[in-house]
Amino acid sequence: MALSKEQQTKMWAMLNQTRGQIGLTAYKDYIFGILFYKYLSEKATKWLEGVLRGKTWEEIYAQDPAKSLDYMKRNLGYAIQPGNFFSDWKAAIDEDQFNIGLMTDTFGHFNQQIALEAKGDFEGIFDGMRFDSADLGANAQARASVMISMIELLSAQEFDLSGGDDAISDIYEYLVAQFATVLASDMGQYYTPKEISTIMARILTHGREEEEKFSIYDPTVGSGSLLLTTASFMKHSHNRGMIKYYGQEKDATPYRLARMNLMMHGVEYNDISINHADTLESDWPDGVVDGRDNPRMFDAVMANPPYSAHWNSKDREDDPRWREYGVAPKTKADYAFLLHCLYHLEDNGRMAIILPHGVLFRGAAEGRIRKALIDRHQIEAVIGFPDKLFLNASIPVCVLILRKNRIASDILFIDASKDFEKLKNQKRLRQEDVEKIVETFVQRKEVEKYAHVATLEEIKENDYNLNIPRYVDTFEEEEPIDIVAVSQEITKINAEIKQAEAEFLSMLNELAVTPETKDLIEAAKGVFE
The missing domain is CATH 3.40.50.150 (Vaccinia Virus protein VP39)
Structure with missing residues (x-):
């Protein structure tokens, strides 16, 4: 189901509140990148729920990291190791343990865990995000603060992706259209x-x-x-x-x-x-x-x-x-x-x-x-x-x-x-x-x-x-003009004008003449004579 107007308005307002001093052109690369990584994380989480059979991903990974990652890659085209999920970022924020290095490490690991046959689809897909960029802030603490605001924003109910592909695509399409509207030249x-x-x-x-x-x-x-x-x-x-x-x-x-x-x-x-x-x-x-x-x-x-x-x-x-x-x-x-x-x-x-x-x-x-x-x-x-x-x-x-x-x-x-x-x-x-x-x-x-x-x-x-x-004639002919009717209308209007002038002059004649109003009255009469 498409996003309601209320949802759209609230979503865009939330985005603007979190971007601080970052220009929209730079901001869009981060918001789209993090939203997409959230989607990949949740897709991997859902897949893991179906294959773990009661064990945790951390347990399976600890037994044989390479084999575990290869298995995920064969099925999804990519693999995410424990600690690198979107939910892990949010947990680190909640525990006051988040730092910008967590994101740098996550995407470094992700780029190493792309299936060979999926290279063309995933390789470089997050290159628009530079976590050492001055666009995010002057130092690591400032950049971490911006990332925290984005992660918390995308954790809000308005950006819930659990509704399936339709909900996800609605959010993404809305954001693409909205950024295209405000960044028309870009x-x-x-x-x-x-x-x-x-x-x-x-x-x-x-x-x-x-x-x-x-x-x-x-x-x-x-x-x-x-x-x-x-x-x-x-x-x-x-x-x-x-x-x-x-x-x-x-x-x-x-x-x-x-x-x-x-x-x-x-x-x-x-x-x-x-x-x-x-x-x-x-x-x-x-x-x-x-x-x-x-x-x-x-x-x-x-x-x-x-x-x-x-x-x-x-x-x-x-x-x-x-x-x-x-x-x-x-x-x-x-x-x-x-x-x-x-x-x-x-x-x-x-x-x-x-x-x-x-x-x-x-x-x-x-x-x-x-x-x-x-x-x-x-x-x-x-x-x-x-x-x-x-x-x-x-x-x-x-x-x-x-x-x-x-x-x-x-x-x-x-x-x-x-x-x-x-x-x-x-x-x-x-x-x-x-x-x-x-x-x-x-x-x-x-x-x-x-x-x-x-x-x-x-x-x-x-x-x-x-x-x-x-080949397609769209010319619309104007209705023919009735010259006789127009002439009659002009005669009627002229008669009405003369009647109005006569009534106005009559009203002027009835006005009391004082030294102050004499010149004005004479001037008004001159207009109609």
Whole structure:
């Protein structure tokens, strides 16, 4: 069950009360890291309760430390030795025995106890926390004080994780969204509005919700929200091994957040493969191997890449991702990201990508790429959204839906730019707006002033320009003006004005004239003569 507004408000107020002088940018790394470690600790504790059979973890560990840790690693992908659990931190605080070295030792031990097959999922995941950092305080005592406040905060009822994966994911999602809101320039680029994520997810999974094996890939994974939302519409998403999650992210903070986010939503580490890499510079690891192209393909690909980013486009003509279409200009990487996604799409898969409207009509290299995609029938739909939906960008965006091997050559255009709820500084899609977009896509239907299915001939007549207003006419004609009625209304108003003037002059004539009021009365009369 989602957090109530009251819970959210209280949670955020508690966070602000505990951070002291730490800036939010630094604070988020610690609060997310400690929250995630609490989750791992409680998951390990629950697992131990099922396997210890009356003994304590301390007893089992004392008998054979290496064997005990290896057994936990085989089952969880990581191991936590006695004394290093979140509950041990809290106990040390309660007994006035806590010091900053306890946390340093804990994470040092944790990094040594990651299973080999789980290295990519856990390695470096706590690197955002530096316990010798001046961000926390000038000395060890000050830093310990900050850590104590965070641990006690996350021990409060509001951060209780015992409600299962739904409770955990609700807390995590709320915090990601809230930090993205207040740190829009820092985190906003990694956060896709839930409504747009839902539209993309429902389109990507349409007709395949029952499949037992499904792979999803986001090459600019951010916090992982697009992957999670897409998986949530698959019937078997909660079954281990059914959904495989893949992603790449070049920035360290969201790379850590994405892995935390997936695992705190109950995704097992061996179903996750997130790489720390620049997608355009480094293709998926099993792309070109020993000079031979061996690309990994995915059932659904989704992306919200940085808009019109600069990139190194030099000598890219032979890269298999762009070889058949052309290379995007160095000042606008939009089509480089799109073609990367398309390249890694299964033949029967579907992809969705969020891009600025410029990709629909800009010429030169982008025009040639767009023409190739249209001539190959690979663009299935273009959906236009309102502006101000995103935290870090006020421009309107569009979502392009593509498939590799379409037979039909038409393209569905949806203009959803007029449907939204206006907030203080932003706009938001309502549930009815989401439903309308998805229903229109699924039924692929014409809707006056909203959606149009354009033939290839129409698109060619428009010189391969996909600008939505060329295909969806949203112009609203004004009602014709009744000149006779307007003239009559003006005559009536003029008569009423003259009547009012006459009544006012009559009132002035009845006023008693004194030396002080004579000039004022004469001046007032002059206005109406």
